[in-house]
Amino acid sequence: MEFESEIGDLQSKLREHRDILKSEEAAKTTLVLPFLRALGYDIFDPSEVEPEFTCDVGTKKGEKVDYAIHVNGELSILVECKPANSVLSSKHASQLFRYFATTDAKVALLTNGLLYNFYTDGDRTNRMDDKPFFTFNLEDHRKSDLKTLRAFRKADFNLEQISAQAGTLKLQSEVSAELRKEFDEPSDEFVRMIANRLHEGRLTQTIRSRFKQVITQSIVGLIRDGVNERLESAISQSNGSPSDTDEPVDFSDIETTQSELDGFNIVRAIASQAVAVDRVILRDAKSYCAILLDDNNRRTIARLHFNSPTARHLGVFEGKQETRLSVENPTDIYSHADQILTRIRELETENNH
Template sequence: MDLATKLAELQKRTLEHREVLLTEEAAKNALVMPFLQALGYDVFNPGEVVPEFTADVGTKKGEKVDYAICTDGKVDVLIECKPASSDLNIKHAGQLFRYFTATDARLALLTNGVTYQFYSDVEKANIMDEKPFFSFSMDAIKPTDVKTLEKFQKSAFDIDKIVHEAGNLKVQSLLRKELEKEFAEPSEGFVDLMARRVHDGRLTASVRENISKMLVSTISSLVRDLVNERLSSALNAASPGPVEEAPSESEMDADGIVTTQEELSGFHIVQAIASRLLDPKRVTIRDAKSYCAVLLDDNNRKTIVRMHFNGLTAKYLGTFKGKEEERHLLSDLTAIYSFSSQIEDRLRELDDSLAG
């Protein structure tokens, strides 16, 4: 089983159980240890994955980090875990900072089992950086995340290569965040840059305002087209004929309910749309035999949309207004983005704090 498949299974487990994993131990056992196993580490070998790793640091005696990954007795990675319900921030990394300096470790991982933040010493040798060089969330694993995580697999692990690439990954992460900001709400500088390329006249306030509005819609359209193009290419390459593979046992639960990759992809699109208004962690997935529901706060009385993908040649998205469901034919998964306004209106309907 490849890493992408293992992560997809772990993602499903995370979505199903994260709300009840209120303690650090629960998150470690249910989420973090399976993640380390997915990377190929033997979590039951105390010489390879050392639980409750202890090293005296200055006046701090007997402090522990949750795990240390070791090779031939040498510490490679330090891991600190928090409850799944806890939001991660740099205040949680105090022990990692101290241990990073006192051990041979070049990598540190801070996680709550849902979000994973990887640190190194990019800025100053032997001093852990305050910002991670790579982070990802089990809520929304991207293909690029899988490619990066492949470097952390036991079979491919090369500490020197990872540390060497950490600087580039950190810059790429920062660039991505800045681009996301620009795409969502273009800054004056970005508007001016693009305006001067497409407008020959004087850049008046009205011209800038108009181009700013068009930039947001143009970028959204471009992203949809690119995603659609990639999806079409992948589907054409993977599906030369109309016959679909039967679902594996891992994709089917005891009731025979199958959560397909298409449903997971559709869920992530809805989650991305919802993130404009609220914490995407509040958006959950719940599958049934005839449809797959996307819910707010995991409450079946707060259905955001339903995906009618099972057993149908065509695929439909069900949007809601009150108790009435309206079904829409989807040409492809990215067409869900065209229902962003209906989804946002539904969220405002379900959460009074968003109204107004």
């Protein structure tokens, strides 16, 4: 757990100091170098983490990238840093593009300390891809992202495995993006495909509109049922064994710990004073568990930020503003029952207007 703990400490440091991390140097010192150290690299050994790496590229002489990481004596990763408040884009990676083609490095990292964009040459050999194959968000990540990040640790670094994984991650990201579009707003092609399987005769505009509405509702229902099945299974498993540990429940790449399930059930118990308990739904969302009213992500009751190994927080809401309250154990949530009930009343009032 040391690796996860160090990333958790960095996450806390980011949240504490992000308002003053405005320069590139501040991002490097406070976030990027500790991040590289968490990956197992000796940031004080210039033969391993070489600062201000210089390489002449064509007519451009003396250009530098911020760091070059050497694994087993071989140049393996190029790192370019930007200020923490900057929005990363392809223009920020211009030096990485040039260096990638003229060095032996096969992995490039563009970061502002918050986001870590990893690139390789999956599309064309020796030419850095335009888009990252993996992005690690220090502030908002899933447990599966931590597993992926482990591949870049010094002890686990294997270029062949990273290259193979890069193709899969990139394709998965693209497929997920397309599926998310279809889930949010089913396309005409998707609606026709489903309608043609179920409807005989001409697809009028009225029929297509009806299918589109039903498809959207069905997708939401499938997701809700999946979450509820996972919850019931986890509760059943916990009732059948004496374990109180935070072992993850594996479900379609989303891992829900026992502490998160306990926290959800406590929020549910509190909420039952104001609404029917079956209206309170759990939905995992990257680095937190969202607890929603009517399974509507616009009606968030609370969030459980329980992923960090060093700190846990309950997120409570007033309007769109989230306030994070420190909790040592799920049972501490009971002390914030008034805020949870106030939030539910707020959501119900909005719904009635």
